[in-house]
Amino acid sequence: MSKRALKKYLAELGPAELSEQILDLYERFPVVKTYYDFAFNPKEDKLIQEAKSRIGEEYFPKRRKKAKARRSVAQKLIKHYTTLGMEPFLLADLMGYNLETALKYEKTRNCPAAFYTSMYKSCREWVTFMVQEGVYPEFQERFISYMRAVQAGNWPNSYDFAALEEQL
Structure with a gap:
């Protein structure tokens, strides 16, 4: 129809x-x-806290020994909340939290190349979302802090992150 x-x-x-x-x-x-x-x-704050909990559990599990570290878990939550029409500020906060949690995880593990590629993709989506929704100024310091941590961590694709930062 x-x-x-x-x-x-x-x-x-x-x-x-x-x-x-x-x-x-x-x-x-x-x-x-x-x-x-x-x-x-809406209970947006409650939903965001539940999402952060699920993302944290993905990287630092309490019930099992090994972390799954799947980017898809956060992406599904973000897509679902976008579809529902959640406030952009809260979504940008969740996207940043996902990246910061992955950064903490990377410091404690030897991650495969696919991990760094997916984190770059998530970062690019975060920046694009913030700029499109007009919330970048509120997250600028957080973004710069994340970028400095990536550079300090000497990630294999840190040049991609640097190029992304230059575009802003």
């Missing part, structure tokens, strides 16, 4: 029928329930 056809169909429905349709969607599809739960009671 096209968007035009959907609009026409919805225009033909009365208020009670439309309400019934939305309630049916809410009950049937978890995605719709999640959206409405967030729209009417």
Whole structure:
């Protein structure tokens, strides 16, 4: 069904029928329930704390011995919160937290080349997001601090990070 056809169909429905349709969607599809739960009671701070906890557990687990250190965990959370329409400042904070946690992890381990590549990609996404959403000035010091730590850590792809910093 096209968007035009959907609009026409919805225009033909009365208020009670439309309400019934939305309630049916809410009950049937978890995605719709999640959206409405967030729209009417966001609790953004709680969601961010839960996300930070999951990211921290990914790099520094409490229940198992070995860290999985998967970038995808944070990326899925960030994408989900972006879809929900979370405040850009909080999303930028979460993206920065992810990078800072990975930086702490890197200092304690011998990481493969793929780790450094994925962290560069995450950093590039963080910078792009901050600039697009206009929150870079609030995170500028944090970003510079992260970049200095990468340079001090002598990462194999630190030249990529330096080039990214120069673009700003």
